[in-house]
Amino acid sequence: MNRSNLTIAVRVALHVRDHGSATVNEIARNLELSRTSVENAVGTLTELGLVVDAPSAGGRGAGRPARRFTFESGSAYVIGVDVGIASVRVVVADLRGDVVVQQSFAGVAGARDGAAKLTAVVDDIREVLAGAMIPTSRLRAIGVSLPGIVDDSGRVVTSVVIPEWSGIDIGAQLQAVFGCPVSVDNGVRLAAVAEHHLGVAQLVDDVLYLSVGNRIAMGLIIGGRPRRGIHNAAGDIGRLAFPGLVTQTGQLTWRSGQTAEEVFGLARAGDASASAELGDFVDQLARGIATLVLTVDPAMVVIGGGLSAAHEQFLDPLRAALAAHIGLPFSVPLVEARLGAEAASHGALVFAFRRHASAIYNLDGMPVPPITPLPAEVVVGAESR
Template sequence: MTGSDRHSVPTRTAAYLRDYGGATVTDLARALDLSRTSVETSLAQLIAASTVNESSSVSAPRGAGRPARTYEFNAAGGIVAGLDVGTHSIRLLLSDLSGTVRSQHTFGGLDTATSGAEQIDTVIGLIRTTLEDQGHQPPALRATGISLPGIVDADGRVVTSVIVPGWASIDLRAQFHRAFGCPLALDNGVRLAALAEHHLGAARLVEDVLYVSVGTRIAAGLILGGRTRRGAHHVAGDIGRLAIRQSEPTTGELVWRTAGSGEEVIRRAVSGDEDSRRELDDFIDDLGHGIALLTMAVDPAIVVIGGGLSLAQEAFLGPLEDAIARYTRLSFKLPIVSAALGADAAAYGAVIHAFGRFADELYGGITLPPPRISPLTPR
């Protein structure tokens, strides 16, 4: 957004109504330090663009005369979707134009036996069906953000992915524009999960964040100076195959010896199985060493641990914090916390990413700064 866009009267008026609620011309003139004429002119422009509505309610007059008309931001004028796409599940969030998430939906993961084109058809079909079930026609979709496992460049193109390899050869933006007539923003899932935790989760207002996802794989996301770190080749945080010794060399998937998943290893260890306890201890020590290396390299203000294993507080997170401290040997206590958004983090990050990328395409030609995203339920 240029300086003139940011400070234009229509932009300031719409942003105020979106972020602070309905107001009269007098309220707006006072809050924005503008003349009534300027406010009335901007309101006429915003109403013509369907960005603002005249409310059916009126404010009581302060003196003699007719009640004052109230104006409201048209939050229901469009939908922004955020998806986290994977082989285990697909999570979809639908937000209104004020950034308030209105519904949340979870589906089964992509079928890895199908082609990339068939997988994309599946995702488009899920979005279309969900919109219709929620009473929206596809044209209501103003922008879509997608989180996926893989290397994604700054323009939102999938460079490579061992999980959804077929997506790299398809023009995804063209497919979604054809289906919904709206732009598409893509990025790596762990990077977007870090973005979400920074905006509204465990690392809110923290400028330097190391986010580590510990689930079926290990991956990291960095927020440095309040901005996501991509790296020169868009691979910052892609540590899965190198972080610990029990990662499968090609896919980075964790290989467990005493059970089929990390969650099951933890359950067995807590129940007293000695083999699982030893495997868990070795894993935590190895992971603690890897996170300590990252910590000393980037010096974050906080480390956020996400992914499925982060839910095991006493059995996993506590011992991991001890292991990191043992290897870093810092003279101060580095905050190491569990992610606040859980399995929905990457989907929320996709919503945030879509609002950030397409601020000039969401509001009928009025360029607004991205809104603060409001989760569906308090976190």
């Protein structure tokens, strides 16, 4: 981002948002602006409620201390929601991008139909807001992650995981309830966005993110932006890139056990058939990734999903197999995702800040803030519905 092209008001807002309180003289010096320009910008930002007087530190010198200004981060909030069959995750951040509450709930699998699934998500969001004592009126935007192909307007084109929502504008439904802008996108794409913005891939702009869990799905970051494609289907590659590993819905299948966890456990215990199946799985997966790598030529491959934590059984042999399949005099870093199961909800939060900056800050041109997640021990989990 070239901050020199931003308006003076935005530059001043970013300075106090991202660097802390400051006087007019300090802001003018750091931004190389005139004092008058900064004073005018501070006046505008004060009227918008984005900047307030900082608490006085009490100086020792004679005379009144210089007036300091600080960013009013708690005046409004933005929400990221990750909707899934197994879980619904909700994160709430203030205007500085600091996550103030994060909670997980049972997924929507038990809801009887599409309307009931949507009601369950609405109830989850309301519960989080009530628990944090945040009135709905202070909610500025919502980002939603869900499984399926989603068009650029936020309408669900198709979802094999939540088929009742196919063809439904979930964003419009939520906007009607909460009265703020809502953006919706594919969960794996938003997980890639999160790893690029605040996770393991912050320093590179071409990223191939692969989620390997119950399914195999991909998200692409090209030139620092998520790749949607003309039909919004970029990344829906499970059935084609990994034949033999997945079903028509992208679901992974196993011969030696019912689940991946069971197969990995059997292999660790020395079961020959499970070890052989795992070896074949890694080799076929590496072949598919090599095809994608040589098509996109990313700076990094990020592996997320439930299998990403199995280092010695999965990631280490996958790296070796990938290098063998690529067979060229360069290597592509293959790394474990940093955000784990929380990636998509935080990606939805980034998405909301990016899509609705003007509504969030009442100021055009404000970029996405650095997102600061809560420590893992602070995250709240809920029991089944």
